[in-house]
Each structure stands twice: as structure tokens, then as C-alpha cells.
Amino acid sequence: MRIDNLLQSIASSAFEACFGQALPADQFSVQMTRKEFAGDRTIVCFPLARHSKAAPDATATRLGEAMVNAEGPVEGFNVVKGFLNLEIDKAYWTQWLLTEAAEEGYGTRPVGSAPHVMVEYSSPNTNKPLHLGHLRNNFLGHSVSRILEAAGHKVTKVQIVNDRGIHICKSMVAWRKFGEGETPESSGVKGDKLVGKYYVAFDKAFKAEVADLVEAGTPKEDAEKQAPILLEAQETLRLWEQGDTDTVELWKTMNSWVYAGFDTTYRTMGVEFDQLYFESDTYLIGKERVLEGLERGVFSQSEDGAIWVDLTGDGLDRKLLLRGDGTAVYMTQDIGTALLRFQDYPDLDRQVYTVGNEQEYHFKVLFLVLGKLGFPQAERCHHLSYGMVELPEGKMKSREGTVVDADDLMEEMFGIARDIAREAGKLEGLDEAAQRDVFERVGLSALKYFLLKVDPKKNMMFDPTASIDFYGNTGPFILFNYVRGRSILRKAAQEGIEPSTDIASLEADEMELVSLLHGLPDVISESASTYNPSLLANWCYDVTKAFSSYYQDHSILGADDAANRDLRLVLTERFTRSLRTGMHLLGIALPERM
RNA sequence: GACUAUGUAGCUCAACUGGAUAGAGCACCUCACUACGGAUGAGGAGGUUGAGGGUUCGAAUCCUUCCAUGGUCGCCA
Numbered sequence: 001m002r003i004d005n006l007l008q009s010i011a012s013s014a015f016e017a018c019f020g021q022a023l024p025a026d027q028f029s030v031q032m033t034r035k036e037f038a039g040d041r042t043i044v045c046f047p048l049a050r051h052s053k054a055a056p057d058a059t060a061t062r063l064g065e066a067m068v069n070a071e072g073p074v075e076g077f078n079v080v081k082g083f084l085n086l087e088i089d090k091a092y093w094t095q096w097l098l099t100e101a102a103e104e105g106y107g108t109r110p111v112g113s114a115p116h117v118m119v120e121y122s123s124p125n126t127n128k129p130l131h132l133g134h135l136r137n138n139f140l141g142h143s144v145s146r147i148l149e150a151a152g153h154k155v156t157k158v159q160i161v162n163d164r165g166i167h168i169c170k171s172m173v174a175w176r177k178f179g180e181g182e183t184p185e186s187s188g189v190k191g192d193k194l195v196g197k198y199y200v201a202f203d204k205a206f207k208a209e210v211a212d213l214v215e216a217g218t219p220k221e222d223a224e225k226q227a228p229i230l231l232e233a234q235e236t237l238r239l240w241e242q243g244d245t246d247t248v249e250l251w252k253t254m255n256s257w258v259y260a261g262f263d264t265t266y267r268t269m270g271v272e273f274d275q276l277y278f279e280s281d282t283y284l285i286g287k288e289r290v291l292e293g294l295e296r297g298v299f300s301q302s303e304d305g306a307i308w309v310d311l312t313g314d315g316l317d318r319k320l321l322l323r324g325d326g327t328a329v330y331m332t333q334d335i336g337t338a339l340l341r342f343q344d345y346p347d348l349d350r351q352v353y354t355v356g357n358e359q360e361y362h363f364k365v366l367f368l369v370l371g372k373l374g375f376p377q378a379e380r381c382h383h384l385s386y387g388m389v390e391l392p393e394g395k396m397k398s399r400e401g402t403v404v405d406a407d408d409l410m411e412e413m414f415g416i417a418r419d420i421a422r423e424a425g426k427l428e429g430l431d432e433a434a435q436r437d438v439f440e441r442v443g444l445s446a447l448k449y450f451l452l453k454v455d456p457k458k459n460m461m462f463d464p465t466a467s468i469d470f471y472g473n474t475g476p477f478i479l480f481n482y483v484r485g486r487s488i489l490r491k492a493a494q495e496g497i498e499p500s501t502d503i504a505s506l507e508a509d510e511m512e513l514v515s516l517l518h519g520l521p522d523v524i525s526e527s528a529s530t531y532n533p534s535l536l537a538n539w540c541y542d543v544t545k546a547f548s549s550y551y552q553d554h555s556i557l558g559a560d561d562a563a564n565r566d567l568r569l570v571l572t573e574r575f576t577r578s579l580r581t582g583m584h585l586l587g588i589a590l591p592e593r594m
Numbered sequence: 595g596a597c598u599a600u601g602u603a604g605c606u607c608a609a610c611u612g613g614a615u616a617g618a619g620c621a622c623c624u625c626a627c628u629a630c631g632g633a634u635g636a637g638g639a640g641g642u643u644g645a646g647g648g649u650u651c652g653a654a655u656c657c658u659u660c661c662a663u664g665g666u667c668g669c670c671a
Binding site: 029031032034036037042044046047049056080081082083125162165166167304306315317320322323324325327329330333356357358359360361362385387388390395420421423424426442453454455457458459460461463466467469470471472473474476477479480481483484487488491492519522523526534535538541542545548549551552553555556557558593594 | 597598599600605606607608609610612613614615618619620626627629630631632633634635636651652663664665666667668669670671
């Protein structure tokens, strides 16, 4: 049993023995004792006073005495006002270090012990490359997937590729007009960047045409609807929907360029998916399902034939699900996608959508609609909503060229990692590929940690100069301490030192590290139930800081006697392994050297 | 305007969900150390937690009224 639960249960029976009143264990709030006070865990006794009919400090004292006398690890106590500070038997912690903390997979639960969850993230448009916003999205979704897995869920990672619509047609038109047959192979340009280039070219040509029309006397609003290149894009969309062979061929070709480009970026990012869904496949399913819903009477139809859902009973509005002309809107295809997924995975307990907070209303509606269609999982579905990534100069705007490209940013981080590593000179003897691997791990750790340490729901500032910092509260700082710890363990192994189970008792300055290590399982389950990796990121930093400080004050291999040395080695081993678990759940891979 | 989130040190972020003197990093100042990996550690300074009112043993956290900022309020996606 975890120490907090154990203490609660001891407190509960001790309280009943003292005051003759039974309180459920969860009424006893156990927290870590602040370091300016003696003790390991604290029970706040103010709320207990009205049940004990005694003053808070008297209640605390009597409860403390009873807990010391009870069977269990409580060895002593002190009372400050109504705070009961408990001292835990050091042997308890020693035993814990040698048993639970030593287990393979400490902190995680076996996959399949909790329900099957689908996590969607990334979900890009196919008309432009991935940028900084996608990085936050991908790192979040990927990390939450791993955290849910560690909490025992079976997890399926998916994305919905927004591969159809006017945006991709614009790139197609521009490519046909200006492309002269250019391909990723012929130009050496990455596929997603190439298609993005034509999307920009379209926009430029469009604006020029509008300007010409305005020059010729057309009002601006009309000009923006009449520009020939826009009409051509709309015609292309019509042809695509009719299945026109040439159009569909070009669409397939250009999308395939984008996918190849995205694949490269995802691989560099270190994220992956179990299955891809494509809007071009799901929007028709959505139409069918909406029509079925109409037949079953959960939706209604207006005179022009449009289909609506009435959510006024849920405090929202009426919402359009299908246009009068039978064409799909965004909601239509999202309904189709959701239902297809439930059909593909009948054991699915819920879906988690990693999508920016500007779509909160959309997902409220979607989940309500799924509920109306009779899916009990709907109420467990979750919109993992996250805030925008802002730059010091404001929002990213493609028109102003302030979009931070994902590939460029990652490459920049790798370069900084390389420069620092060369200066430190710790990678001599590694070949090129192995060194590159280290640079990527270090650089990615900086980016991922920077983006994940902030509460997802908050907007965050991406200050380029601060974000590339490798000192302080950063990913590389955590990696650095992991590498130091591993280096010691390697050295111990080389010297044939195998820590015995006869380890020294813990001193006060070791307790902070031990307490933090002990907290890992709780942090993981808390992160999982709130879909919040930042809790885990902060834990990784806290435990690393504790180790770094401990490392400074104590020579691990140079300890006075074997019992102390073995304790320190055990601590180092538990630290590196727990940290590796935590960082893995953030999607961060750790190097052995750096 | 309505709805919704956010507002904490100069800056970027925490705060175990109502608990003790609100903590880290960066920047600034001081100190330690030829270190099992210095991409280090210790200390100092820096706060009326946007403002006012309320709830109670106790509030950054809950309620309320304002203020500021972002987002949403399409037969766009």
C-alpha cells in the first residue's frame, strides 16, 4: 500500500480509538511535510477538530500518540498548531527502495488493465508544412497516449488527415499553372514544402488578380469572388467531387508528396500513429449517419432540406449538420469519423481529441450529437484542448512570415546541441551517426520539455532565445543529470560493484529524493486522469533537481563504507530508472552520453 | 454584446485541488569547487497572487462585482 493510504487508514482507526467516532480514511488529508518542519508526512487536523470535540492542536497530539502506538511505520510526531507532522520509520523507506521501487516498470500498470482509449492528434491540413503549433499538438497527444498506456489503458493513436476541400485544390491549380512539372524528386524540395509553396503562389496570384479587378473598377468584395484563379479552384473542387479522373490523379499525387514530407517530420519528432483516417473517406459516412439520425427522429429538417440538431435543451443552439444541397460541413465529417472509429474498434471506451481551444464549441456539439445517436461512450469523450503558442511579437501569421517551421526549428535545436556537445568534448569516440543521434535527443528534449511543462490549457509564450536555453529548468538539464547518474552506474559495474541489500539507513538529505521517487505512480495516474503531461514534466524536473543537489554533496562511489555506497548506488539506480520512465511518457528519449 | 478560459517576482512558468513563511528557472549580486561528467551546487535580492467585497480556524485556489487579455459566437475548417 502507498504510504499516504497507509497513513490514512492508520489515522482512521487511531482516531476512532481516541475519540470514539469513525471517520472514513479519505477524511484525513495527508501531505508532504514542508521542509522547514521535522517529519515526513503531515495530517492537517483543523477539519478533524469538530469531530473530536477538542482543539486542533490537542486533537493532533492525541492522534499522533495513537498513531505512534499503532502497528505501522509511524515512529514519532510533532505538532505545530493544528498540523500533525509524522516521522516515518527509516526502515520503511529502505524496504520500499529494495522492493516496490526496484520492480521492473515501477510506476506503470500493465496495459489492458484499463479501458481502450483512442487518442487523436496532429490532424494537419495537406496544403502546408507543420509548424510550431503542430509541435505542441503532437507532443501533447503523443505524451498523453503514453501516459494513458502507463496508467493501464490500451491506446490507439490516430489522426484525421484533412485531405479534401478547397485548400488542396488551390495548391493544385497553382501547380498546374506555374509548376512546370516540378516534383519533390526534380527539385529536391521536401514534398510538404513544395505543396506549401504552391499554396502561397496561389495566394499571390489571387491577390494580383483581385488588385487588377479593383483597378478596373470592380468593388473589392466582388473582385474577391470573381478572381479567375479562385473560380478555377472552385471548379477543381467540383471536378474532384464528381470523381474526374485527371483531377483525382493530381490530387492523389500532390497529397502523396505531402504525406512523404510529413512522414519525415514525424520521424524526426519521434511521434507515430497506429492508424490514419482521411476526411475524403469519412465525410460520406457522416452524411449517411446524419440521414439515419433524421429518420430516427433525433435530428430535424428545415424547409430548404438542411438537417439540424437542436441543442437548446443542453444550453446550446441549433446546429447545422448537413446543408440543404446535401453537401457536408465540418461537423458532418467529424460525426462520420467518430462513428467509423467506434465501428473499427468496438471495445473503444472513449476518444480523446487533441485540438486547439478555438474548437471547444465544436467538440461540445460533437459529443452531444454522438450521445443523441445513442453512443454511451460520448460522455467519456474528451476534447484535449490546448492554448495557443505565441511569439514575443504576437501570434504566428503566415501572411507576415512569422510562422515557425517545425523542421527548421528542430534542425536549429540539433545544431545548438551539437555546438555545446563539441565544446564539452564528451562525445569523442562516437561515430557520426551515433553523435547525430545524441544531438537529436538533446535538441528534442529541449523542445519537448519546453512545450510540455506548461499546463496545456494555457496559452504559452515561445520566446526563441529562452526556448533554446539548455541550462536551468530545461530538458537538457534533466538529460545531463540522467547521463551523470548512468555514468556512475556504468563505472560501478565496470569495477564489479554490485550493491547488496544491506544498505545504510536514510539521512534527512536523502529523504527529499526518496519522497519524490515514491510519488511517481501518483503523478502518472494524476496526469492520466487529467490528460495533463505538465504534471509529469514538473515531477521530472523536481526529482532531477533533488538528485543534482544530492550528487553535489555526496560522493557516491567514494562513500565511507560499503553500506553507504550501496545506498547511494541504489538511489542513483532508482533515480535514473524512474526518470527514464517519466521522460519516456513525455516522449523524450534519453542518451547515455552527451 | 453573450459565452468561455486566463491574470502569480522584471520575464517564462509552479503551487499536491481550501492548509503552515506563495516556489522554480532566466536575468542581477555573492560564494563553493581540478569535480564519480561544471550543461554544477549553495545563498541573496525580488510578491498587497489584476482590483474591491464576501464565505471560514485558514483563500492564489470557492462565491460576487468590476478591470485586462485570448478564444468562440459561419450553411469556414
